[in-house]
Amino acid sequence: MKLILVGNPNVGKSSVINTLTGSHFFASNYPGTSTEIEKAILKINGTEFEFYDTLGVYSIYSDREEGRVTRSLLEEDRHDLIINIVDASNLERNLVLTYELLERGYSILVLLNQVDRARDLGIQINVAELTQILQSPVIAFSATNNEGVSEFRQFLEQLIIKPHAAEDKISQQKGQQRLILTEDFSCSGNCGNCSISKATCSLDLDRKLAEKARKTAQMVSSVSSPASHNLLNRVQNFIDRPYIGTIVLLLLAYLGLVVLTKFISFSEGPISSLLEPLSNLLHNWILSVMPPGFFAVVLAKAIPEGLVIPFTIIMPAMLMVSLLMALLEDSGLLPRYSVAMERFGRLFGVSGQAVIPLSLGFGCRTPAVMATRILPNDAQRFIVITLLSIVIPCAATVGVIVMISAKFQASLAVIVLTMLIVMMILGMLLSRLSPREEAFIYELPPLRIPMAKNVWSKIKLRFAGFFTEVLPLLLLMSIAIRALIESHLLEIFNGMEHFTRMLFGIPAEAFVAVLITIFQRYLAPLVLLNLDLTAREATIALSMIALSLPCLPVMVVTVRELGFKSLIKILLMGFTTSAVVGVVLNLILPV
């Protein structure tokens, strides 16, 4: 049986699916977390229920991307039931969508989510009365404390016995046929013969639905004084204040950065001293089991190296960034940065909303590219994806940069400053090409205390990439690079020594490391750590690496999101940026 979840942004659709089916979809506390329709399966008494998690929409007629995606799912495929997730603490606004669905003749089940939060706010909803008015089943639900879960399961069991119960009821009572929504749709009523312009007509009908929703919400809900005029509300009011709030947010960001770098440098020692005997053991074991020769030497060096580097450098960074990102997302702080940074974003030629994908990029840039869908138009998305691809360092890259700069005493300050300046110049140049549209409309989610369960499941999800992607890739590349070094093939590049020294002030081998970042930025240390670099050389090489090309997964997603042409443009800009950074730093850094 196919069930589609439809609801306003940030009402908790993904959390509801996670609660009902035990799946692990990304659920965060900001509008626009889900960027793709996802499917989860629940089996009850041998019947398979397919739940489709859609993108949040305020209206099924929305002409934005999320509206189109959700609409096509509703109209193209056959489904058995729509589960309309309604935020109980914001009933009036949510019911507009409910009435849109009912008006189209869809059979729906209303899941009144976040009833616990509504109660905290002093809002009581009469579920029986709402059921009566909507002529559709309504279940009070909370994904946080599992309220309503058993009732929902009972409903599904009923559905197995009588699949079309809900549908029959609605079509009989309303005597309506389901209307097919078409792509060029711009009006929410049967006004084929109407003389009023479509846009006006649609707004007029929207008003009628809104009025209906307002009346219903008033009839079924009673508001008493909030059960707990809680601390969280006071903190929220404080954070949302323009001056002091912005300062607090910036301090928190700085604190996060300090925690991250301290964590990386503190954990490196214990982890490597723990791994050292193991890697020695591995080294000796490989030498003893393999016939002596080139391959034995390569593998004996490369395998321990390919295991130690990811565990000491990349793992701590990925862990800490995952934790910090989860806290930012689940607390509702992340979108507050968008608001505080709205004016600041103009310097970079991006809207405040860009803060969300840009900061997600510090975790992993691949999902961050997908998150650019919350931006108003393709021009904005191109700017942000370019900045993500060239400037923003992902968790793994941060680990690599911090660790290598520590080894060669490279200047982290110069590297960070270079990145900031490049981001500003690049953003400004790009926004000249495609002027930014002033269209900042955003709904701020309520502040919440992150749930340990959700934070943990996110860390696990983000960290899974370490074992499936980072570790195998680094191991393979480590072997390849070690083979190149041992075979003295890299010495071919020594002919370029004069050229790379003059242009970028770095040895040819370090330039090879820069070129290797084409595959993955975090592969660069495999080469760099084997070299003997001065602080100046390491600073330049790391800056060139930090500001270069997107990794392969980001390239693939970019093609999917913006097309091949955009990717080529980004790659060309990446090459140019990296070269310009090298030349400029070589000119200005004291020898």
Add this chain to the structure above:
Amino acid sequence: MNSTDMRKGQKAVVRSFSKGQGMERRLSEMGIRPGTEIELLEKHPFKGPLLFRVGQSRIVLGRNIASNLEVEIPD
């Protein structure tokens, strides 16, 4: 008057939006439509965005959008 003229903590009723059907539609979807009461919670300096309470939600509007939103302070 337009919504940028409101004072912090002041409540007003939305009259109309004077720019672009697309934007009006978006505002309407988010609950800002003629007749709705909105409250100005915060106004960010340097022509920054404005934070409104609309029903139970907190909605942020960029200055450009807010300056096209006509409101009326009830007597």
